[in-house]
Amino acid sequence: SQQGEEDPQALSIQEGENATMNCSYKTSINNLQWYRQNSGRGLVHLILIRSNEREKHSGRLRVTLDTSKKSSSLLITASRAADTASYFCATVPFSGSARQLTFGSGTQLTVLP
Amino acid sequence: DVKVTQSSRYLVKRTGEKVFLECVQDMDHENMFWYRQDPGLGLRLIYFSYDVKMKEKGDIPEGYSVSREKKERFSLILESASTNQTSMYLCASSTLSGGAWNEQFFGPGTRLTVL
Numbered sequence: 409s410q411q412g413e414e415d416p417q418a419l420s421i422q423e424g425e426n427a428t429m430n431c432s433y434k435t436s437i438n439n440l441q442w443y444r445q446n447s448g449r450g451l452v453h454l455i456l457i458r459s460n461e462r463e464k465h466s467g468r469l470r471v472t473l474d475t476s477k478k479s480s481s482l483l484i485t486a487s488r489a490a491d492t493a494s495y496f497c498a499t500v501p502f503s504g505s506a507r508q509l510t511f512g513s514g515t516q517l518t519v520l521p
Numbered sequence: 522d523v524k525v526t527q528s529s530r531y532l533v534k535r536t537g538e539k540v541f542l543e544c545v546q547d548m549d550h551e552n553m554f555w556y557r558q559d560p561g562l563g564l565r566l567i568y569f570s571y572d573v574k575m576k577e578k579g580d581i582p583e584g585y586s587v588s589r590e591k592k593e594r595f596s597l598i599l600e601s602a603s604t605n606q607t608s609m610y611l612c613a614s615s616t617l618s619g620g621a622w623n624e625q626f627f628g629p630g631t632r633l634t635v636l
Contacts, residue, residue, distance in 0.1 A: 438621035450525075450611055450627035451564075496563070500621045509615075509622045511556075513563040 412440070412497040412512035420518040427484040429515040431497030432477075440480050441498045442471060445514070451496065454482070459502070487519045524548075525628040527612050533634045540599040542631050544612030552615045553595035554625065555579075555587065557608040564611065570595055602635045609633075 415430045431440065439458045443451040455471045457464050457480065464471050470483040484491055494514040501508050528543035546553065554569040556579075566579030570589040584606060588596040595614075599606055609632050613625040 438619075441624055443625075443627075448609075448630070448632070450629045451613075451625070453624040453626065456624050498625075502621075509566075509625065511564040513561060 527628040542597040546614040550614035
């Protein structure tokens with residue numbers, strides 16, 4: 409099964425509202441990464457948060473990490489129509505094969521003008 | 522501006538054809554990856570390479586091979602394309618810190634259709 413699972417699978421909001429997406433995972437991680445994918449395009453890295461960090465900001469994005477609950481959230485404030493995209497979390501475990509960057513199946517965010 | 526490029530955005534091939542997908546990065550990264558992305562399945566790692574001429578299987582290597590002759594170029598090869606290989610193929614590159622992956626830089630993707 410996948411390491412990172414996003415919730416909800418789909419989210420529809422009005423422009424100007426905040427959007428929150430959650431990611432849960434199962435094993436201890438070194439870091440967790442959030443990506444955005446516009447329809448039919450490649451993924452764009454948004455934020456990387458390490459296991460010893462609790463919160464990171466980048467512009468209108470805020471990511472939190474709760475390692476005790478094995479969960480992370482991505483908050484987009486004052487959303488815009490251009491934020492419409494799929495958002496993925498990816499987890500990097502502490503140990504094991506370095507190949508194990510595991511992506512979840514994503515949250516599809518639609519921001520209505 | 523850092524960049525990962527892929528040789529084609531869209532590709533249509535016939536069953537049994539040999540298919541080459543090429544990826545080039547200009548960031549001098551040692552590590553390069555090939556994923557496929559299918560609805561409901563997320564991204565799945567096919568192969569990755571951690572150095573020139575080095576490769577390691579990912580989660581779904583069957584039916585694929587790779588080539589890394591130069592640091593900046595990583596090729597994915599479908600020896601005999603099949604319809605179940607119709608998918609979006611994404612190339613990425615990255616670095617390691619303390620044995621863990623940093624952020625990955627992705628190409629725009631190649632949507633391959635096998636008829």
